[in-house]
Amino acid sequence: MARRGKKPKGRPVSGWVIFDKPFGMGSTEAVAKIKWLYFAQKAGHAGTLDPLASGMLPIALGDATKTVPFVMDGRKTYLFTVRWGAETTTDDAEGPVTNASDLRPSREAIEALLPNYTGDISQVPPNFSAIKIEGERAYDLARAGESVEIAARTVSVHDLAITAMPDDSTTVFSAECGKGTYVRAIARDLGRDLGCFGHITELRRTSVGGFGEDDMVTIEELMDAADEGLEELDAEAIEAGSKPRVVRFEALDEFVLDAATALSDLYEVPLSEEQTGRVLSGNPVLLRGRDAPAFCDEAYATGHGRLVAIGSIDQGSFHPKRVFGGRG
Incomplete structure (x- = not known):
C-alpha cells in the first residue's frame, strides 16, 4: 500500500507581508517570526537586509513564494548615512577601523563624484556579504579570519543624491539601485575617491520593486493584530501551564497583500x-x-x-x- 504524503503543517495562507524590519533583527529571524505569527506552511523573503539595516523586507507566504524572483529583480531605494574619516572591515559601524583620515569632504567635492556612481558601474561587494565563494558565504569566511577575494561585477545605480549634511563628518544619501548593488560598497568607494575614507552608520530600505512605504507593517502592528486573535483561557488552564495561541487570524490577514501585487510590471x-x-x-x-x-x-x-x-x-x-x- 502506497504511503500518503505528509500533510503540510500550518495554514495555506498565501500573499505578501511587507515587513518593516527593525534594526538588529536578521532577515532569517524575521521570516521565522512572520511564519510563526501567521502559522504559515511556507515563507521566504525577497532580498536579504543586514541586521544593522532597517526597513522594507518583503516576505512571501505560501504560493506567493513563487513570485519572489520578480520582486528580487525589481529596483530598491535606500536612505543611508555615511560617516567620513574612517573605513572599516565591514564597511559599516560594526567592524574595526582599517583606515583613517582627518580630511572631510565638502558637498561640492562629493557631488562632483556622484556621476561616477550612477548608471552601470563596476563594484566589488563587501567582504562581509552574502556572496558565495566556492559554496561558502563571504561573511562566514571573513569572520573565520580567512582571506576573501570577491571579483568586481557590474551593477546598476539609477539615482544617487545627497539629502542632508548634518555636520562636516556626516552625509545622508538617497539611492535607487538594481539587483545586487551594495550601498555599503558605494560608501566605501566614495570615501576612497575623496581621500577621506568612509563607512555607513545608518541604512534604511524604503522600497522594493512595486512595494512602497505605505505597504510596510511593523512588528508592533503585527503583534497587536495577533493579540486580537488570542483565545480566552480560564484561570485553571493558565495555572496548568497552557499558553494562549492565535486562533483567529482575521486581523493579521488584513496585512497580507495578494501575490499579484509582486507582478505589477x-x-x-x-x-x-x-x-x-x-x-x-x-x-x-x-x-x-x-x-x-x-x-x-x-x-x-x-x-x-x-x-x-x-x-x-x-x-x-x-x-x-x-x-x-x-x-x-
Whole structure:
C-alpha cells in the first residue's frame, strides 16, 4: 500500500507581508517570526537586509513564494548615512577601523563624484556579504579570519543624491539601485575617491520593486493584530501551564497583500470563470479584446481579483507556467 504524503503543517495562507524590519533583527529571524505569527506552511523573503539595516523586507507566504524572483529583480531605494574619516572591515559601524583620515569632504567635492556612481558601474561587494565563494558565504569566511577575494561585477545605480549634511563628518544619501548593488560598497568607494575614507552608520530600505512605504507593517502592528486573535483561557488552564495561541487570524490577514501585487510590471490577463478553470488545470486560453497582445514573454492571469497563474502569451493565447491554487 502506497504511503500518503505528509500533510503540510500550518495554514495555506498565501500573499505578501511587507515587513518593516527593525534594526538588529536578521532577515532569517524575521521570516521565522512572520511564519510563526501567521502559522504559515511556507515563507521566504525577497532580498536579504543586514541586521544593522532597517526597513522594507518583503516576505512571501505560501504560493506567493513563487513570485519572489520578480520582486528580487525589481529596483530598491535606500536612505543611508555615511560617516567620513574612517573605513572599516565591514564597511559599516560594526567592524574595526582599517583606515583613517582627518580630511572631510565638502558637498561640492562629493557631488562632483556622484556621476561616477550612477548608471552601470563596476563594484566589488563587501567582504562581509552574502556572496558565495566556492559554496561558502563571504561573511562566514571573513569572520573565520580567512582571506576573501570577491571579483568586481557590474551593477546598476539609477539615482544617487545627497539629502542632508548634518555636520562636516556626516552625509545622508538617497539611492535607487538594481539587483545586487551594495550601498555599503558605494560608501566605501566614495570615501576612497575623496581621500577621506568612509563607512555607513545608518541604512534604511524604503522600497522594493512595486512595494512602497505605505505597504510596510511593523512588528508592533503585527503583534497587536495577533493579540486580537488570542483565545480566552480560564484561570485553571493558565495555572496548568497552557499558553494562549492565535486562533483567529482575521486581523493579521488584513496585512497580507495578494501575490499579484509582486507582478505589477507584468501584463495582466483577466480571466472569466470558465477560463480560470482551464488555466488552473494547466491549459492555455485564447485572449479576447482588441488590445490584447499577440506575444508576451511574461504575463500573469487573475480571476475574481486573485492571482491564478504566471505564464506567457503566444499567438494570442495565454499559456500558464506556474499555477496558484491557494488563496494567492
